[in-house]
Amino acid sequence: MRHVLICAVTLAGGALAGVSAERVTFNQQIAPILHQNCSVCHRPGEAAPFSLLSYADAQKKAKTIAKAVTSGSMPPWKAEPASFPYRDERRLSASQIQLIQAWVEDGMPEGQGAKPEPPSFPSGWRLGPPDMVVEMPSAYHVPADGSDIYRNIAVPLGLKEDRWLTAIDMHPSARAVVHHVLYFADPNGKVHERSQAGAEPGFSGMRAGGASIPLGGWALGAQPHFYPEGFALQLPKGSDLVVQYHFHPTGKPEAEKSVIGLYFAKKAPERSLTRIQMPPAYSLFAGLDIPAGEKDFVLRDSYTLPVGVDALGVGAHAHYICKQLKMTATLPEGGVKTLLQIKDWDFAWQDRYYFKELVSLPKGTKLDVEIHWDNSAGNPRNPSSPPVRVTWGEESKDEMGSVSLIAVPKVQSDLLTLYAEMAQRQRQLARKAMVGNPEIAKKVRQILSE
Ligand code: HEC
Numbered sequence: 001m002r003h004v005l006i007c008a009v010t011l012a013g014g015a016l017a018g019v020s021a022e023r024v025t026f027n028q029q030i031a032p033i034l035h036q037n038c039s040v041c042h043r044p045g046e047a048a049p050f051s052l053l054s055y056a057d058a059q060k061k062a063k064t065i066a067k068a069v070t071s072g073s074m075p076p077w078k079a080e081p082a083s084f085p086y087r088d089e090r091r092l093s094a095s096q097i098q099l100i101q102a103w104v105e106d107g108m109p110e111g112q113g114a115k116p117e118p119p120s121f122p123s124g125w126r127l128g129p130p131d132m133v134v135e136m137p138s139a140y141h142v143p144a145d146g147s148d149i150y151r152n153i154a155v156p157l158g159l160k161e162d163r164w165l166t167a168i169d170m171h172p173s174a175r176a177v178v179h180h181v182l183y184f185a186d187p188n189g190k191v192h193e194r195s196q197a198g199a200e201p202g203f204s205g206m207r208a209g210g211a212s213i214p215l216g217g218w219a220l221g222a223q224p225h226f227y228p229e230g231f232a233l234q235l236p237k238g239s240d241l242v243v244q245y246h247f248h249p250t251g252k253p254e255a256e257k258s259v260i261g262l263y264f265a266k267k268a269p270e271r272s273l274t275r276i277q278m279p280p281a282y283s284l285f286a287g288l289d290i291p292a293g294e295k296d297f298v299l300r301d302s303y304t305l306p307v308g309v310d311a312l313g314v315g316a317h318a319h320y321i322c323k324q325l326k327m328t329a330t331l332p333e334g335g336v337k338t339l340l341q342i343k344d345w346d347f348a349w350q351d352r353y354y355f356k357e358l359v360s361l362p363k364g365t366k367l368d369v370e371i372h373w374d375n376s377a378g379n380p381r382n383p384s385s386p387p388v389r390v391t392w393g394e395e396s397k398d399e400m401g402s403v404s405l406i407a408v409p410k411v412q413s414d415l416l417t418l419y420a421e422m423a424q425r426q427r428q429l430a431r432k433a434m435v436g437n438p439e440i441a442k443k444v445r446q447i448l449s450e
Contacts, residue, residue, distance in 0.1 A: 181218045
């Protein structure tokens with residue numbers, strides 16, 4: 001019967017008028033959709049603003065739910081469908097969206113029978129006991145209201161030898177205020193010595209400081225995963241772990257003191273994970289200089305792979321006025337594949353997108369990245385009103401922009417070739433940018449002196 005109904009709904013384009021079929025009810029069709037796709041974030045204690053577990057929860061919010069799923073703003077998933085499917089993709093099917101629309105148009109019937117059981121979510125370490133547990137040294141106090149806070153807090157790990165990271169998970173103490181975190185390693189172990197700014201631990205800004213190595217992140221609603229067998233990230237001895245928080249005030253004061261679990265490989269991996277960042281250095285050398293009022297400022301970067309790689313996933317970073325970004329791969333035998341496309345960049349959702357299966361990119365594959373910014377007054381996310389000239393920098397009113405491929409060389413011995421090529425390219429771009437532009441030269445010198 002449900003089958004028939006879905007077809008009828010599809011044919012009627014969402015309107016149920018004239019369709020003589022069973023009604024769509026919360027108990028039958030809607031609860032399973034919400035429990036599977038929404039409750040992981042929409043439940044007590046999580047950072048989503050209300051629960052979606054019971055009939056009463058859903059009925060109260062029905063109209064905004066229908067709007068959010070129709071516009072695609074919920075469940076949050078910024079990447080467009082790409083050439084290769086992503087793992088843990090959060091997307092409702094067209095028929096699920098139509099069922100929600102039909103249910104709302106029909107007055108949100110609860111339906112007969114037993115109330116659906118809300119899903120249970122495991123507590124504790126979801127990947128089993130970590131090899132190392134790191135507790136943040138002191139709590140960060142997030143005020144009841146005000147704008148979002150970005151804060152870096154560093155802890156020395158005390159590693160006497162290099163370790164190989166296969167996963168990170170974390171337990172926030174005040175889940176409701178933690179929207180996401182990004183992890184970095186500072187191999188010099190210096191960031192924790194940086195003086196605290198203000199009364200709370202850590203320092204603000206969007207760059208973790210030091211020679212930071214990105215280690216991934218944690219985001220509301222995301223599942224922790226191990227890297228595939230045989231892959232790991234190097235965590236050099238003496239490193240600090242730097243955790244960059246995005247706090248979103250909830251209406252009451254909260255104190256966040258997270259516990260972070262690190263998982264290590266037993267031995268050095270056979271193949272090393274690396275990151276191909278385009279443009280390099282978050283566009284520092286790419287001429288990121290956006291005039292006030294400019295509606296569509298575009299930067300492009302191309303890089304032809306000197307060695308074959310297997311790609312695990314893609315990630316992107318930009319600040320508030322970025323609008324769109326895209327990474328494609330043109331294969332040597334022809335054919336353009338989309339690896340990542342985001343049409344409505346939102347700084348609040350810094351997800352990584354991992355492919356379900358490794359994506360093979362042979363030597364000679366051309367990677368292309370295109371990033372668009374909107375620095376006009378018409379951009380509701382513009383932090384400056386009226387708009388001002390925006391250049392590269394780590395504050396939220398400055399911009400950065402890059403898309404990174406997370407990959408491993410097909411042959412381990414190619415890693416050095418890849419590193420050497422990428423380093424040479426970055427040096428060339430840096431030299432060219434610094435010679436022509438004293439402002440950039442100053443920024444580079446400042447970063448190097450940190
Ligand atoms: C990954 C976590 C997550 C998932 C999964 C999720 N939400 Fe949300 N939702 C949020 C957060 C956080 C907000 C607050 C606004 C924001 O940060 O974008 C929100 C806000 C909303 C709002 C308020 C209006 C709006 O669009 O901002 C609605 C309605 C909503 N969610 C419905 C849903 C429904 C329905 C689903 C499942 C189909 C869902 N959400 C899945 C995290 C999530």
